[in-house]
Amino acid sequence: MFSGLPTVLVNAALISALYALIAIGFTMIFGVGGVLNLAHGALLMAGAYAYLLLARDTISVPVFESMTLHPLIAFPIAVVTVAVLSYLLYVVIVQFVEDNPIVTFLATIVVALAATEVVIHYAGASTHTYTLIPSDLLPSTVGFGPVDGILTVDVVGFVVSWVAIGLLWLYVTKTDSGRAIRATSMTERGARLTGVNVHAVRARTWLVAGALAGIGGVFLGASASATPGMWLQPLSLAFIIVVIGGIGSIKGSIVAAYLIGFLQTGVGEYLGQNFRGILSLVLLIAVLFMLPQGLFGREFHE
Amino acid sequence: MMTRHNEQTTGDQHTDEQTTGRRPTDERNADGSTGGTGYVRRRHFLQTAGAAAVTSTLAGCIPGSGDGGDNLEGPIRIGHLAPLQNPLGIGSRRTATMAVDQISDDGGIMDEEVEVVHADTGGNPGTAQTEAERLVAEEDVDVIVGTFVSEVTQAIMDYVAQEGVPLIVTGSSAPSTVTDFIGQDYDRYKNFFRTGPINSTFQAEAMVDYVNHLNDLHGWSSFAVVADDAAWVEPHLNVLPDALEEQGYDLVMEQSLNINIDDFSPVINDVVESDADAMIRFFAHINAAPLLVERAQRELTFGIEGIHVTGMHPAFAQLTEGAATYETTSQSGGGGTTDITENTIPFVESYRERFADSDPPVGHPMYMGFNTYDAINVYKAAVERGGTWDYGNDLDSIVDAMLATDHTGVAGQIQLYGPDAEYPHDAKETRDDEGTISNFPITQWQPQGALECVYPEQHATAEHMAPRW
Numbered sequence: 001m002f003s004g005l006p007t008v009l010v011n012a013a014l015i016s017a018l019y020a021l022i023a024i025g026f027t028m029i030f031g032v033g034g035v036l037n038l039a040h041g042a043l044l045m046a047g048a049y050a051y052l053l054l055a056r057d058t059i060s061v062p063v064f065e066s067m068t069l070h071p072l073i074a075f076p077i078a079v080v081t082v083a084v085l086s087y088l089l090y091v092v093i094v095q096f097v098e099d100n101p102i103v104t105f106l107a108t109i110v111v112a113l114a115a116t117e118v119v120i121h122y123a124g125a126s127t128h129t130y131t132l133i134p135s136d137l138l139p140s141t142v143g144f145g146p147v148d149g150i151l152t153v154d155v156v157g158f159v160v161s162w163v164a165i166g167l168l169w170l171y172v173t174k175t176d177s178g179r180a181i182r183a184t185s186m187t188e189r190g191a192r193l194t195g196v197n198v199h200a201v202r203a204r205t206w207l208v209a210g211a212l213a214g215i216g217g218v219f220l221g222a223s224a225s226a227t228p229g230m231w232l233q234p235l236s237l238a239f240i241i242v243v244i245g246g247i248g249s250i251k252g253s254i255v256a257a258y259l260i261g262f263l264q265t266g267v268g269e270y271l272g273q274n275f276r277g278i279l280s281l282v283l284l285i286a287v288l289f290m291l292p293q294g295l296f297g298r299e300f301h302e
Numbered sequence: 303m304m305t306r307h308n309e310q311t312t313g314d315q316h317t318d319e320q321t322t323g324r325r326p327t328d329e330r331n332a333d334g335s336t337g338g339t340g341y342v343r344r345r346h347f348l349q350t351a352g353a354a355a356v357t358s359t360l361a362g363c364i365p366g367s368g369d370g371g372d373n374l375e376g377p378i379r380i381g382h383l384a385p386l387q388n389p390l391g392i393g394s395r396r397t398a399t400m401a402v403d404q405i406s407d408d409g410g411i412m413d414e415e416v417e418v419v420h421a422d423t424g425g426n427p428g429t430a431q432t433e434a435e436r437l438v439a440e441e442d443v444d445v446i447v448g449t450f451v452s453e454v455t456q457a458i459m460d461y462v463a464q465e466g467v468p469l470i471v472t473g474s475s476a477p478s479t480v481t482d483f484i485g486q487d488y489d490r491y492k493n494f495f496r497t498g499p500i501n502s503t504f505q506a507e508a509m510v511d512y513v514n515h516l517n518d519l520h521g522w523s524s525f526a527v528v529a530d531d532a533a534w535v536e537p538h539l540n541v542l543p544d545a546l547e548e549q550g551y552d553l554v555m556e557q558s559l560n561i562n563i564d565d566f567s568p569v570i571n572d573v574v575e576s577d578a579d580a581m582i583r584f585f586a587h588i589n590a591a592p593l594l595v596e597r598a599q600r601e602l603t604f605g606i607e608g609i610h611v612t613g614m615h616p617a618f619a620q621l622t623e624g625a626a627t628y629e630t631t632s633q634s635g636g637g638g639t640t641d642i643t644e645n646t647i648p649f650v651e652s653y654r655e656r657f658a659d660s661d662p663p664v665g666h667p668m669y670m671g672f673n674t675y676d677a678i679n680v681y682k683a684a685v686e687r688g689g690t691w692d693y694g695n696d697l698d699s700i701v702d703a704m705l706a707t708d709h710t711g712v713a714g715q716i717q718l719y720g721p722d723a724e725y726p727h728d729a730k731e732t733r734d735d736e737g738t739i740s741n742f743p744i745t746q747w748q749p750q751g752a753l754e755c756v757y758p759e760q761h762a763t764a765e766h767m768a769p770r771w
Binding site for chain 1: 387388389531557558559560562563564565567568569571574575589591592594595596599600601602612615617618620621622623625661662663
């Protein structure tokens with residue numbers, strides 16, 4: 001019945017870590033500003049393509065003609081690039097329209113579509129893959145108990161995911177600027193009353209969320225591939241995860257990411273690959289009916 | 303199967319297009335034909351309807367500029383319909399342009415100038431329908447060439463049949479596109495042709511021969527069959543598994559994959575667990591690059607055979623950092639590696655030369671590019687044989703001339719099945735002396751990014767290599 005269970009569990013854990021990276025930034029931005037950032041998937045894509053641009057010579061844009069940096073150098077630059085892009089997205093566009101959810105919705109989806117066109121223009125519609133873990137650093141696969149042939153890049157992604165989550169947790173619990181983010185996501189009015197500069201908090205949240213999206217994007221591109229359409233599925237995934245986890249709850253996103261990751265992998269293995277996506281949606285509907293605020297969410301009050 | 307009619311098409315279409323595209327339902331095909339009467343009737347209808355919005359473009363909807371087609375004037379316009387953003391569509395666009403340029407340099411078709419109009423389907427049936435209508439109603443094309451996704455082809459079939467404009471398919475391979483349409487109602491759909499690729503049923507048969515070849519070569523005897531969950535694959539899944547078992551091979555796994563799959567690990571693990579000697583996969587929608595990367599990193603040694611459209615990209619080995627090494631795919635034209643006919647290599651060389659400095663992909667077109675180039679030349683020969691391109695008044699002459707096709711193309715020797723065949727108007731498979739299908743060449747990415755033709759043997763440039771990491 002449950003043949004290959006260890007393999008399924010390991011795979012599920014690895015993909016869930018990636019899902020968590022994909023979803024956390026999305027949920028933070030929603031928690032702090034009530035903004036549904038439909039360009040979140042495009043930021044993931046930006047991570048993958050920024051890394052490609054820096055580390056591989058298969059695409060070239062003016063100024064960055066065939067540059068091949070070492071992955072350890074290219075990775076942080078790509079992440080910072082995406083963080084800055086995310087910050088700029090807020091400062092240049094979103095902050096002017098964030099009070100109107102419909103306009104924000106449209107503005108961010110337009111950014112996502114424009115990003116797709118930019119990628120097609122410079123990198124073509126073809127598939128690009130890249131190796132994130134140089135073979136001279138680590139073997140390309142590792143064994144883990146009864147499971148062998150686990151991709152090192154996925155394991156590294158798992159570790160990086162938890163390191164990022166740990167750092168994020170330290171930031172939002174131990175530092176004033178991080179606590180301000182948490183406070184704002186709990187109650188904006190309360191935050192204002194205690195002297196938090198909500199506007200600055202929002203901009204900072206976009207920066208942090210962008211960095212997480214950048215990390216997620218580089219690993220997403222490494223474990224799958226970089227294509228101009230790669231942003232759509234992670235975006236819908238982020239949606240599902242955020243609703244199930246509870247709007248604005250970082251903890252909820254992590255739990256829901258693992259829930260979805262294990263569900264999809266288990267379903268794919270034991271019911272067939274075609275059911276992978278369906279059950280997530282069924283779960284989404286069930287949560288909406290039974291726990292409208294999600295697993296760890298709170299009612300919105302203003 | 304979609305049967306959308308014009309009446310249901312909405313969206314930002316132009317008034318004149320809508321007006322001309324419409325006919326009261328009871329009038330459509332009232333006489334079972336799509337011939338000139340329809341146009342005359344439509345003109346009459348328009349006049350009585352007093353369609354004020356009808357502008358001069360309307361004249362373009364009526365073949366022969368509305369003069370009953372007696373004094374047809376050029377230029378002859380060829381509509382090319384493909385997913386133009388996709389590397390495959392880019393190649394098809396270029397070869398269509400090449401074919402038209404060459405024909406023009408040789409004096410055109412029946413001494414008329416020839417032009418090509420490109421339209422982008424985006425791989426989307428709805429967009430394809432809108433674009434097909436634009437090509438016919440606004441661009442006044444005399445023939446439509448192209449279409450890659452079978453679902454897209456089937457979405458435009460009814461409209462194309464209603465207008466009567468010849469449609470020559472060069473990318474999609476579902477046999478149902480033939481059997482469910484022209485096979486059911488010959489008169490209505492007789493303007494449909496497919497000059498290549500051979501349909502999936504023949505592809506599946508050819509695949510069995512190829513598996514025998516692999517068995518002779520490497521002793522492989524157990525196979526895992528994995529495919530897109532899409533129309534074009536149905537015959538492969540209907541024919542291949544049984545055929546393999548009939549030949550005494552072990553079918554150790556059979557799976558359809560959702561075309562939005564994003565995690566191949568479970569699939570790979572299933573193949574590994576099944577202990578298959580090779581995985582035979584049919585991916586036109588699924589981009590299996592991640593699967594190849596994981597396989598390469600894990601240094602797995604099962605063969606990867608079948609069809610992988612994404613892997614036909616001329617720079618695929620480079621784009622995947624060599625992860626594509628050892629994967630094979632069948633592709634019309636054999637990726638330009640070998641002389642399928644005496645015209646193949648010269649064609650590829652002129653393509654390479656002409657587009658050397660263009661945006662990628664460069665080198666050679668993907669399979670659809672070969673077929674599109676052939677289709678336009680087949681059309682030219684047919685028009686000249688039949689003496690007309692006026693499908694509005696004389697579709698039958700065009701059909702008869704098309705069916706008489708025996709053209710040495712760049713993807714193979716092209717002949718079409720007749721009206722009474724199992725697959726009317728479909729590309730004939732070519733067979734060697736032993737009855738083995740030969741216009742289904744298989745290429746393999748070999749180490750150092752070399753692309754070689756490995757089957758059939760008369761076209762092979764190298765021997766198939768079993769994976770060794």
